[in-house]
Amino acid sequence: MKTSRFIELLSADVQPVRRGTVGKTLVLALVIGAAAAFGLMLVTVGLRPDLFEGTGSMLLAIKLLFTMSLIGIGTLFVVAASHPGRNARRRLALTILPFLAIASLGLGAILLATPMNRHDMVFGQEWLTCLVCIPLLAIAPFAALIWALRKAAPTDLRRAGAGAGLVAAALGATAYAFHCPGDSLPFIAIWYGLPILLWTLLGAMLGPRLLRW
């Protein structure tokens, strides 16, 4: 077909476009993903009974600070990645800050602790549950974010996928924090950081397949 004829076809029926649809779709995806992750956490592992008592509540705050800051930065990145022509790389680089913060806190805590306690600090209770649950809780948010990204126009599929994986895993970790009995900084650094990093990598691998348009 001749391109001039093609242009006539495209412009024959132009519907007005509403503004801000990309942002709205992303917010919807985040809400659905968060609700799904939290609901799944409630029906499977359940809330931690002593959630708001003792040192656990303070560590819950740190866990949430870590995961929520990742969600925040990651979402800003995904928004930029949804719009062609915006430089989003710097925002993705910013996500390293929460990781550095929690890693240095964890390392400091290990160094200050007596050697006797170090093993318990790192492995705590249920580190394996943590490692299994966070990635599983991230599946629904990831699907929702991919759905939203497919409606937008990501031009760097690998990074967009990585961003979706990161935010999804951080959402899963946020939900899991309300169950998690692990009460130490190194525990958070390792068993929260690791699944989130893994999901980021997985997202980067899946991005080019799932997001092509």
Add this chain to the structure above:
Amino acid sequence: MVEGLKGDAPAYKALLSKLSGHLRAYFRGRLVRMGRGVVEAEDLVQEALIGLHTRRHTYDPSQPFTPWAYAIARYKLLDHLRRTKVSFRGLPIEDAEELIAHDDLSEAESAFDLQNLLTRISPKMRQAIQYVKLDGLSVSEAAARSGMSESAIKVSVHRGMKALALLIAKGKPT
């Protein structure tokens, strides 16, 4: 674009026509440098126009238009290159036997094609090319056999090759 987003069809059409010119120049420039064809570039122009059209809701009117359009054009180009490369990788490496399992007479066929083309240039050029380029005679031998002067043979070969190249170029879809 802003008018187009509001649903103004003539303005939108004008924008797409103007863009298609820029896109064509961009894709042709890139593809030809890689030794690829003009048809591919035209396909990409339309591909990019579809992309711009279906994703026009991702354009934010408060931002400059060109980076947005360029990002989509670049994405479509990269996507196209990646896809066409994958189709080559799709050939299984285990099929080494296939190379010798079948024989093909395509060399004869392409010679036949050449004979076909030769009938379409003037008899003088045809004869000169037949002698010098195909039968491998020297210029003086060809001159002696055809009764033409050596320089006439040289000129005929030169012109004939040019004419053939032109015919081949025309034969390709453009």
